[in-house]
Structures are given as structure tokens and as C-alpha cells.
């Protein structure tokens with residue numbers, strides 16, 4: 001390399017200047033990568049290791065994103081477009097490099113540029129840490145929504161927390177889950193930009209005083225503690241790089257990094273206590289999914305990121321409009337679940353106490369600005385906080401909540417004449433359980449729109465959790481069924497299928513996912529079916545290689561890959577799947593002459609560390625796997641694997657490799673599911689209950705192409721009310737009884753009969769999750785699938801139809817609906 005070829009180009013783009021687009025050929029990119037390697041990383045091409053190439057490549061891609069980022073920001077400001085602020089405690093984003101490269105259309109030139117130095121892009125991509133700032137479906141939805149907002153041109157701002165340690169790393173030791181810390185920031189993060197100018201003070205505790213001002217009482221909150229929230233921005237690139245949004249994550253810092261007096265007096269630990277306490281707020285993600293975390297630090301996290309985001313939104317708005325009365329016209333704030341619900345009280349405080357607005361005007365603006373997404377009906381997941389804790393930590397916000405509550409209850413009694421029972425159901429304060437603040441009620445009353453995430457879930461919301469608030473505000477609840485981004489979950493995760501689609505229906509589906517419907521016309525074509533199956537086979541080989549490398553278990557890619565990957569939770573019923581596996585194992589052993597369909601049962605997922613039953617389920621899966629896989633009489637007809645550390649990157653390999661997708665939750669309990677969508681989009685058949693978005697998948701895919709079994713939501717509710725127990729069903733089901741008896745006898749637990757006593761007794765006694773009740777229907781449906789598998793053409797036709805009919809489940813469709821119905825923002829609104 002000559003010095004001149006390494007020289008930094010002088011003709012860098014000015015923001016907004018599109019007259020000199022960057023060149024994207026392999027020559028230019030190779031030159032730029034070497035430039036970054038040399039001057040940003042300080043390595044020669046000879047000395048560079050794979051992680052250096054990763055950083056250099058990321059920086060080159062980042063430059064291209066930044067050009068478009070500036071353009072998007074400038075355009076939003078110029079057009080005075082409405083901004084959508086998506087407040088979410090979790091963003092399960094995964095790796096970003098491949099997504100960015102693919103959305104910018106740079107895959108080929110970058111691959112070629114790196115190859116010149118004998119560096120493989122695929123290996124470089126694998127080195128990027130998986131950003132796991134979320135637990136599961138809720139956090140992944142936020143990530144898909146960020147991508148879809150950018151791809152559909154909605155000016156979107158994600159607001160969340162920059163956890164130092166994301167979701168824990170799971171190892172499996174002797175079949176049991178072990179949790180290890182996750183350290184995604186260890187080597188820095190080239191995607192983020194610290195914004196020191198965007199930092200805000202966040203208070204906790206202290207006192208509220210009032211002062212009289214122009215005949216009006218003004219409340220002043222004097223917090224006892226203050227911490228600083230500092231912004232870190234990550235660009236979110238949309239399809240073709242046309243629009244780039246911002247993910248702004250908050251990091252907590254102490255105002256005084258060290259108490260020098262204490263340090264100099266010899267108290268070296270005490271000198272750092274305050275700073276440690278402040279920074280603890282954004283240190284770790286709570287690994288709680290679908291149940292309440294409940295500790296004080298969690299409430300601190302929630303208020304911390306809510307307050308920082310609102311202060312930022314207000315400052316931004318005032319800088320442009322110098323007027324808060326039009327806030328709701330220019331900003332929509334979406335609350336992703338109740339975790340940011342305290343925002344309702346905090347925005348009121350900022351408007352009334354800090355900016356001097358009248359209460360009623362502020363309340364009108366607040367409700368017009370916020371909307372709220374509910375994600376669960378599980379009672380154990382509904383967020384409430386003890387009043388004494390809330391009051392101690394957030395005294396002014398507590399007062400405001402009382403005042404909001406008074407207004408709502410007045411409306412209910414005077415306006416509607418509701419009785420006492422209804423009033424106490426609507427109240428923001430739960431008087432029954434030692435007095436607690438109900439975050440769901442707060443989010444509901446503070447929003448102009450409240451949505452569920454699938455048609456069934458929204459209906460059940462109206463009947464159950466928000467039954468009485470729905471009567472008070474009958475037009476507030478609406479449905480917005482979840483979706484997944486086809487860029488990550490089809491184009492990037494399944495390049496083989498994408499290429500086949502290019503060749504079969506043309507590349508138009510990449511810009512408009514609705515075009516995959518054209519595939520339907522090819523589903524009956526035997527030649528196409530074979531090509532479709534060949535892609536699936538390759539993807540299964542890739543997964544089999546991963547399992548071989550990580551677990552030293554050999555899988556036959558010719559067997560049916562029957563996969564259940566998701567958080568481990570009783571309502572998701574991994575236990576039902578394991579019991580069917582045990583029953584199948586016993587049948588294969590006792591009836592070896594039958595023509596069994598070879599199956600590989602694949603499980604993955606994390607259990608919350610404190611969730612005993614979920615951990616027992618993981619343990620049982622591993623125990624069953626060990627016995628089945630080492631039994632020669634099974635002759636490879638059944639294999640069981642539990643793949644550790646389920647995360648987005650693993651999902652990207654698993655989804656395209658599935659023949660059968662397990663979506664078998666107890667009906668009425670899965671709000672939507674999005675794993676179900678990723679699988680079907682990639683041509684897996686679904687065995688599932690009528691729950692969450694499975695109901696709408698049935699409508700789109702057609703009943704011949706999806707395999708629905710079991711009790712419906714209303715039947716589950718009725719049986720629970722009637723006190724259903726499992727024992728009678730078990731007695732009438734020899735296969736189920738034998739499976740439960742074997743597990744109870746210690747057949748899978750090395751002779752230890754006690755290991756699964758609780759798990760098995762819970763089915764015998766209460767069968768709360770309807771495992772015994774649904775077993776027979778599940779078993780029969782599985783055997784129906786065994787038969788279909790033998791007719792390869794028929795199976796492949798159904799698989800192709802699944803891909804063809806999934807376009808409606810794109811998160812672009814979800815985002816367009818939110819933008820049109822709730823936010824009144826985005827390209828259509830201008």
C-alpha cells in the first residue's frame with residue numbers, strides 16, 4: 001500500500017449531501033477496511049486477527065450508516081414529522097453487523113473485499129457479541145419493531161437501558177442449568193456513540209414541598225439521591241438503508257465519581273459506595289420473563305429510564321417548537337408493557353411541576369401522547385408495587401398517582417354509576433394485598449390507546465384483566481397482532497430459501513414481503529418441492545454440525561426435526577412435549593416392528609434462575625435425552641437434544657432448520673408468540689393449540705396446513721373453574737400413565753425417584769396447565785404428522801404453503817397498523 005492510497009479521503013460527505021455517494025465496490029471497500037485497520041485499530045493486515053477485521057469492517061459499514069442517519073434526522077426535523085418514541089425495558093437485538101450489511105446491500109462486495117485477505121465474512125460475523133438486552137419475545141418484538149420502523153420510514157426512537165450485563169449465559173452441567181454473567185461490552189461496542197450532551201439528572205427519595213406562586217400551589221420535589229443518565233445512541237438501519245432511526249440507551253453514572261474526603265481519610269471502599277450504587281441501576285438485566293421481578297432496584301431501573309427518556313423528549317421538543325401544548329401532535333410515546341408505566345406520572349410531574357402547566361391541560365396532553373401495549377394476562381406477571389416502597393422512592397409521583405386515581409374514580413362513580421366492586425377493580429391502588437400500585441391500571445388510564453398483541457389476547461384482555469376499565473373506556477382497547485422482520489428472519493437467516501425465492505418468484509419479495517404469496521402457485525410443482533426440500537436439508541445439516549460440535553451428538557438430517565425453542569415456562573408446556581417424547585420412546589421399544597417416523601426432538605431455552613419448576617423441566621429434558629440417545633434399541637429413530645444458551649443468534653440457525661414447530665401453550669396464556677411466526681415463515685409446519693397468534697396463523701395458512709389440537713381458551717377456563725385434576729385422565733390414558741410412572745420411578749434420573757416428584761405430582765393433582773387433559777389430542781396429532789412425513793411431496797407442499805402464506809405476520813404490517821391507528825405518524829400521516 002502506498003501512503004496515498006491509505007490517505008484518508010478528503011471528499012467526505014457533508015450531512016445531507018447526496019451528490020457524492022460512497023462507492024460500494026469491493027475495491028473501495030477493501031481499501032477502506034485496510035484504512036480502518038491501520039489508523040483506527042493500529043494493525044497491519046498481516047498482524048490483524050479476526051476480531052480486528054470485525055472491528056474494521058464494522059467501522060466501514062458504520063460510516064455508510066452515518067451518512068443516511070444524518071439525512072434521516074435532518075429530514076424528520078425539516079418536515080416537522082411526528083416522532084414515535086418506543087419505551088421498552090428490553091431490546092433483544094442480537095448481532096448487528098450482518099443485519100446492517102444486508103440492509104445496505106453490501107454483502108457481496110464486503111465478502112469479496114475480505115476474501116482478498118483470506119478472511120471469511122461468515123467467520124467475522126460470528127465473532128460479534130450477541131446483544132441480549134432482553135429476556136425473550138417482548139424484547140425481540142422491540143428489536144423487530146425498531147427494524148421495521150426504519151424499513152417503513154417511521155421516524156422512530158427506541159428508548160431503553162444500556163445494561164452492562166445482558167441476559168445471562170446458560171450452561172448445562174449434568175443436565176442442569178447454570179447461569180453465568182454475560183459480558184457483551186467487554187471489548188467495547190463500535191455501534192454506539194456516547195452523547196455526553198444528552199445527560200439528565202434522575203432523582204430518588206427525598207421530600208415534596210409546596211410553594212405558593214401567583215395564587216397557585218406549586219409542588220417541588222427535592223430528591224435525596226441523584227444519579228446521572230447518559231445517552232448512548234445506536235443507529236437502526238432499515239431495508240436498503242433508506243431510513244436510519246436511533247436506539248437511545250441510558251447508562252447510569254454517579255454525579256460524584258468518588259468521595260475524595262472519604263478516600264483521603266482512608267475509607268477507600270466507602271469513597272466508592274455512592275458511585276457503585278448509582279451504576280448498579282444499569283448493571284444487569286433482570287432475567288424475569290412473565291413474572292414480576294419485585295425488587296427495589298427494578299423499580300429504580302424503571303423510573304430511571306422513563307424519566308431520562310421523557311426529559312430527553314421534552315428537551316428535544318422544546319428545542320424545535322418552544323411550546324409544550326403541541327406535544328401530542330409531534331410525539332407519540334408507546335409503552336412496551338407496564339415497565340415504563342411510571343412515565344404517566346412522571347410526564348405529569350414534568351408538565352405541571354417543572355413547566356407550570358395546569359393539571360387538566362397536562363392530563364389531556366399526557367393521554368394523547370401515551371399508548372400502552374399489554375403483553376400478558378398471567379396474574380403472576382402483572383406488575384404492582386407496595387405503596388410504601390413507591391412512596392419512599394418516588395414521593396411526588398405517588399401523589400400524582402393518587403390525584404389521577406381520584407379523577408378516574410370520579411368519572412366511574414359520577415359518570416357511570418359503577419358499584420363498589422367495579423370501583424375497586426378499576427382503582428390504581430390495590431387495597432386488598434397490603435396496598436399496592438397497579439402499573440397496568442396506571443398505563444391504561446394514562447393512554448389514549450391500549451393494545452393486545454393478537455386477536456385472541458385482545459379479546460381476553462377485555463374479558464379479564466381490563467374488564468372494568470374496558471367498560472369505563474369502551475373504545476380504548478384495540479388489537480395489534482405482533483410480527484417479525486422478514487429481513488432478519490428470512491433474507492439473512494435463510495439465504496438458501498431467499499435465493500430459491502429469487503429464482504422462483506423474482507426478487508420483489510425482498511422489498512414487499514406480500515409477494516411471497518406468489519409461491520403458492522409453485523407449491524404443487526414436484527420439481528419445486530424438491531428444491532424447497534433441498535434448502536431445508538442444507539439448513540438441517542448446518543444445525544446438525546452445530547449440535548455435533550457443541551454437544552457431540554450426531555443427528556440424522558433425514559429425520560424430522562421437531563423443535564421447541566423459547567423461554568422455559570410451565571404455560572408453554574415443554575413438559576407436555578417431554579412426556580410425549582417419553583411415551584414415544586416407550587412405544588418404539590415395545591413395538592419395534594412398526595414403521596416409526598425418525599424424529600429429532602430439539603429443545604432450547606432459558607429458565608428464570610428462581611423458577612424452580614422451569615429448571616426441573618430443563619433437567620428432565622437432559623435426563624431423558626441421555627437415556628434415549630444411549631439406548632441401542634431405539635436404533636436412531638428418536639434423538640433428544642437440549643441446546644444450551646438459546647439466544648437470537650442460535651434462533652437464526654434453528655428456525656430455518658425446523659420441520660416441525662412446537663407452539664403448544666395452554667390455550668389463553670400465550671399472548672401472541674413470535675417464534676411461531678419465524679418458524680412458519682421458514683417453512684416449518686406448526687403443531688399448536690388455538691392460542692395467541694396461532695389462531696390468526698390458522699386463518700392465513702389454512703386448516704389443512706397447520707396442525708391444531710387440544711382445549712380452547714374458554715374450555716381451559718371452564719375446567720379450571722370446575723376444579724379439574726389430572727389423576728382421572730392419567731388413569732384413562734395408558735401411554736401417559738406409563739410415561740409419568742417411568743419418570744416417577746427414576747428411570748431417567750439414575751434411579752433417583754424423588755427428582756421429578758413435584759413435577760409429576762403437579763400433573764396428577766391440579767394439572768393447572770392441562771398437560772394431562774391435552775395429552776391424548778397432542779399424541780394423536782403427532783402421529784398424524786408421522787404419517788404425513790412419509791409422503792414427502794405432501795409434506796413439502798404444506799411446508800411451502802406455510803412460507804407462502806406468512807407475509808401478514810411481517811412486523812412491517814404491525815408497524816403500519818400502529819402508525820395508522822395509534823401513533824398517527826409515518827409516511828402516510830404526512
Ligand SMILES: *Cc1c(COP(=O)(O)O)cnc(C)c1O
Pocket residue numbers: 135136137140565566567646647648651672673674675676678
Ligand atoms: C423469537 C424469540 C423469542 C420468542 O419466542 P416465543 O416462541 O414466541 O416465546 C424468544 N427468544 C428469542 C431469542 C427469540 O428469537
